[in-house]
Amino acid sequence: MWAAVCLALLILSASALANPSCPTPKSGMLNVHLVCHTHDDVGWLKTVDQYYYGSKNSIQLAGVQYVLDSVVRELKEDPNKKFIYVESAFFFRWWDNQSQDMQNTVKDLVARGQLEFINGGWCMNDEAAAHYNGIIDQMTLGLVKLNNTFGPEARPTVAWQIDPFGHSRxxxxxxxQMGFEGLFFGRLDHDDKNTRWANKTLEMVWQASQNLGESAWLFTGVLPNGYGPPGGFCFDILCHDEPIMDDRRLHGYNVDKKVNDFLKAAQNQAQGYATDHIIMTMGEDFNYQSADMWYKNLDKLIRYVNERQTNGSKINVFYSTPSCYLKALHDANxxxxxxxxxxxxYASGNHSYWTGYFTSRPALKGYVRKTNNFLQAVKQVSAMLGLGQDxxxxxxxxxxxxxxxxxxxxxxxxQHVTNDYAERLAQGVAESFELVAEAYSKLQPDISGVEETVEPVFCPLLNVSSCPVSETSSAFVVTVYNPLARPRQYYVRIPVPEGVGYKVTDYKGDAVEVQLVPLPESLLNIPGRNSTAKHDLVFLAKDIPPLGFLQFHVKKSANIRIYKEQMSSVHVPTGSGEMELVGKNLALGVDKDTGLLKSIGVVTPNGITMVKVNxxxxxYAGMSGNNHNEDHRASGAYIFRPNGTSAQEISAKANITIIEGPLLFEIHQVWTPxxxxxxxxYMDQLVLEMEWLVGPIPIEDGIGKEIVNRVVWPDIxxxxxxxxxxxxRxxxxxxxxxxxxxxxxxxxPIAGNYYPVNSRLILSxxxxxxxxxxxxxxxxxxxLDHGHMELMVHRRLLHDDAFGVGEALNETAFGKGLVVRGKHYLLHSYFATSKDCDFGCLHRSVGEHIMLEPWTGLKTSLPANVHLLTLEPWTDGSLLLRLEHMYEAQESATLSNPVTVNLQDLLVDWKILSAVETTLSGNLLKKDENRYTWNVDSAHHDNHISSSQCDSEVYEYDDEFSVxxxxxxxxxxxxxxxxxTTLF
Structure with a gap:
């Protein structure tokens, strides 16, 4: 049963849902909920700092601190006024600069329901390019800070994704799973919106998982005007609509016109919605820097519209919030x-598919994913060593x-904002590495096998195969950390200069087999690369313990014979026809005439079976245009619009060089410079690794270009x-x-069939x-055709698409177009079934290793279908733990089954006294969760798995901490x- 526990963290009761501050609607009338809000981008046209302080207003007139200053003054003066705020990153920067008196005032406003936090994450995250690990982390960061600062009154119950460019299931x-009651957003395909408007289906219950049943249901509503007010009713300092002028002595008196226009807007909006409640968003980007302008006019609007009720009007308008609106919809039953x-x-027009941003700025996207991997490892190390919330x-x-x-x-x-984003990541990584180094220094004497202190060094430029320590040192130690919850092996690649051999030994002092692999010439010529490394030193780290690490000692050898033995065989194939390269498990067939991949196969005791693949x-040539109308829409940061109906060859053939050795073989292909x-x-693996290098994309012909990797399986x-x-997921x-x-x-037909690929694209x-x-x-x-897989890897364009950025997506570095390096991993089901691991097993396990690239941290390994998603220091010395079942129902014959884990068996050096389950975001006890239930159309009911099946063991655990x-x-x-135990 539940163990007794006392935590400093405020865990909230679901009773907070009963909001006494919600206005009372009028029966028999159309009730109009006015929601006063601001949308404050955490960087876009200006940096986060510039937006907060209101600097660089020549770019955009926006200062978030003034929004909060101004709104609080207005709310304090009138208890009827309400406001919602979303981005915790901005709010807590403002909060930390306030006096105690002001903080107390804000707490009162929150307690009274006048100031309501909606969404509550650190930001309003993207839904196409954000990985679920990053989404959970950023939401948890903001929600828990709100929890600890304000208590139950501040727990957001409504998700507010008003500006992302498409929405994921x-x-x-x-x-x-975080306990939200509903979700509202502003953008969906223009034709989808028109259809829903006509059918009154703009509000729905989103059955968002084909595995989790009702626990993943979420009421979802599409806002009527994006997230802005109806036309003519923007009363912000940034707007140009007429205010309400209610002095009859003035020639500009316009109350009657304004009221009539509003009544018409409300009646028109009601045509698309199913109840006698509608929501009107009264705000826009960075609105309310002078909140009195909004509230003075809205006060008049409410007064004069409601006065019409005495003349028979059936429209009732009042200040409200999304949670109050959601409650009204629920009460409608x-x-x-x-x-x-x-x-x-998402398409905003016939030629405006917002599918380009799925790939835009690929270097930044790669940096974010790598940094997430590093963050999870730092959190794990900090938790296991008891370092607290540093x-x-x-x-x-x-x-x-x-x-x-x-x-x-x-x-x-x-671009200058993107540079700031990258700098923030770099600074965060540098500071966190200091934390890792301190932890390492405590452990190092016990694990390094040497008496002298080894100063840890982080190599942040491995993306260009550069590491000064390994290039210049005669001896160094390589530490390989495994953030996964089960043992794994990992091929280590260390940049080293040419002409030198190496001796590598493990922690036992045993020699480890190595291979020196020449770096591709195109990599050596990357603009700005400043490195002496000409080879990668490759060796296999076997049996790295779960949440643990291994160390390897590397020493240079002056023996030329050792260097020659370790060097890979390098040759350029001659002749014509197809040649095969065969490893222990996988074989590749390459056309010697074109240098292109033609087949891939699995090696078994009975021989090699090859599968055709190209x-x-x-x-694609990026469409140029002046954006004056849809027909002239250009391809840009948001929009993918190719000029033509098909992609063009970059070159009909690639020059190839073959690299072979005991640990791996490589084919270096060059289409163009x-x-x-x-x-x-790698010899013992069942996946083909494809490491691509693209850039600088040439634009001398005046044409922007969008580069894709296309794989074709002719027999699928x-x-x-x-x-x-x-x-x-x-x-x-x-x-x-x-x-x-x-x-x-x-x-x-091309852009309209593009989708976000966060981790994998599958054909069946x-x-x-x-x-x-x-x-x-x-x-x-x-x-786009049978057996085709296509992924866009890089974009360089010469025109803006006129959706706000105001710049062409033309990234440069070192005076040339940006070069991007990344990896794809290719799998086929035949490889899996031949090795006692079905296809679901193969692509999920490979995906886990990609997501988290690499003192024993766990007592025992987790089962193969369980991923340790989060382990981090929490409040008052406690830890936050998330365990994830990695497989979908029926995805794998064995690994899709339910699995039980004993929490007490997890952590070395730590005894678990109690384990309290919370919602996904850690700010509400799971046993106290009590979300709304909704009546759904049984004809369209799509509950794949019953909620009872999923929730049968949510709340109680036995004395063995079984989950x-x-x-x-x-x-x-x-x-x-x-x-x-004593660790040190």
Whole structure:
């Protein structure tokens, strides 16, 4: 049963849902909920700092501190006024600068329901390019700070995603698992919105998981005007609409006109909604810097509109909030339509598909994913060593929180803002590495096997195969950390100079086999690369313990014989026809005439079975245009609009060099000086690693270009169907030129079929044949024909698309176009079934390793289908733990089954005194969760798994701390611990 526990963290009761401050609607009338709000981007046209302080107003007139100053003054003067605020990153910067008196005033406003926090994350995150790990972290960061500062009155119950450019199913599922009651957003496909408006289905119950049942249901509403007010009713200092002039002595008196216009707007809006309640968003970007302008006019609007009721008007208007509006909808007790797919892609017009940002700024997207990996490792180390909530760790968490913003990881900010984002990540990583170094210094004498202190060094430029320590030192120690909850092996690659051999020994002093692999010439020529490294020193780190590390000693050897023995065989194939390269498990077939991949196969005791596959890089020409209308829409940071109906060859052939050795073989391919790739097969692995290098993309011809990696499986017939992940978790079916909820008229047959690919794109030709391509960052992808896989890897464009950025997406570095390096991983189901691991097992396990690249931290390994998602220091010495079932129902014959884990067996050196389960975001006891239930249309009911199946073991655990996870479940716990042994 539940153990007694006392925590400093305020855990909230669901009773906070009963908001006594909600206005009382009038029966028999159309009740109009006015929601006063501001949308404050955490960086976009200006940096986070510039937005907060209101500097650089020549770019945009926006200062967040003035919004909060101004709103609080207005709310304090009138208890009837309300306001909602979203972005915790801005709020807590403002809060920390306030006097105690002002803080007390704000607490009173929150307690009275006048100031309501909505969403509550560190930012309003993107939903296409953000990984679920980053989404959960940034939401937790903001929600828990609100919890600890204000208590139950501040717990947000409504998600508010008003500005992201499309909406994912997983995002809705995560919100539901965090205890949110509903979600409102502003952007969806223009044709989808028109259809829903006509059918009164703009509000629905989103059944957001095909695995979790009702626990992932979320009431979802589409806002009527994006997130702005009806036309003519913007009363902000930034707006140009006429104020309400109510002095009859003035020639400008306009009360009658304003009231008539408002009544008409309300009646028109009611045509698209199903109840006698409608919501009107009274605010826009960075509104309310002078809040009195808004409130003075809204006071008049409420007064004069409601006075019309004496003349028979059936419209009632009042200040409200999204949570009050949601309560009114729930109280209406009607039956709602449902939705099971997502809201991608978003199109604002016939030629404006917002699918380019799925790939925009690929270097930043890769940096965000790498930094997330590092953050999870730092949190784990800090937790296991009892380091607490160190400010340096908090700063990295905050930097990562900012980067989840829908103009950050999305790649849709101005260049100087993007530079600021990257700098924030770099500073956060540098400070957190100091924390890691301190922890390392405590452990190092016990584990290094040497008496002298070894100063740890972090190599942040491995993306260009550069590391000064390994290039210049005669001896060094390599520490390999495993953030996964089970043992793993990992091929270590260390940049080293040429002409030198190396001796590598493990912690036992045993020699480790190594291979020196020449770096590709195109990598050596990257602009700005300043490195002596010409090779990678490669060796296999075996059996790295879960949440643990191994160390390897590396010494240079002057023996030329050792150098020659370790060097890979390098040759350029001659002749024609197809050649095969064979490893222990995987074989590749390459056409010697074109240098292109032609087949891939599995090696078994009975021989080699090859599967046909073609792969190459192609380019789309970016559409130029003046954006005066849809026909002239340009391809830009948001919009993908190719000029033409197909991608063009970059080159018909690639020059190739073959690299072979005992640990791996590689094929170095060069199409042009700006497009190259390494096909890499490690001897004992079942995945083809494809390391691409693209840039500087040439623009001398005046044409922007968008580069794609296309893989074609000639024997896979897919009937226009393919699958993509949703934020790295559940898989969503896609059908070319089709939308489940409306009749698609696609005038952009390429861009209109692009979807966000956060981790994988899958093809299936029935139960026996499947293929997958996995990514190391978020990208746009599609399947435009049978057996086709296509991922966009880089974009360089010469025109803005006129959606606000005001700049062409033309990234440069060192005076040339930006060069980007990344990886794809190619899998085929035949490899899995031949090795006693089905396809679901293969692509999920590979995906976990990509997500988290690499003293024993765990007593025992977690089961193969359980991922340790989070382990971090929490309040008052406690720990936050999240365990995740990685598999969907029926995805794997064995690993999709429920699994039980004993929490007490997890952590070395720590005894768990109690484990309290919370919602996903850690700010509400799971046993106190009591979300709204909704009546849904049984004809469209799509509850794949009953809630009882998923929730049967949520609340009670036996004395053994046993936890059962069903497919795709994430369970979150606050652990109270004590040290069971002496670590140092």
């Amino acid at each position: 997983e995002q809705a599922s995560l919100f539901a 009607i039956t709602w339509p449902t939705k099971t797919d997502d809201f991608f892609p 400010p340096r760790l908090e700063r990295l968490k905050e930097a990562m929180g900012v980067l989840q913003h829908h103009d950050a990881v999305s790649g849709t900010a101005k 792969q190459t890089f192609l380019r 700006w497009v190259s790739q390494v096909l890499r097969v 017939v897919t009937n226009n169907t393919f699958y993509t992940d949703s934020n790295g 559940e898989i969503v079916q896609r059908v070319k030129d089709f939308r489940p909820t409306w009749q698609l008229q696609n005038l952009e 030709a029935g139960p026996d044949v499947s293929a997958a391509i996995l990514t190391d960052r978020s990208q746009g992808g599609t399947s 059962t996870l069903n497919p795709m479940e994430i369970k979150t716990f606050i652990l109270t611990t004590e040290k069971s």
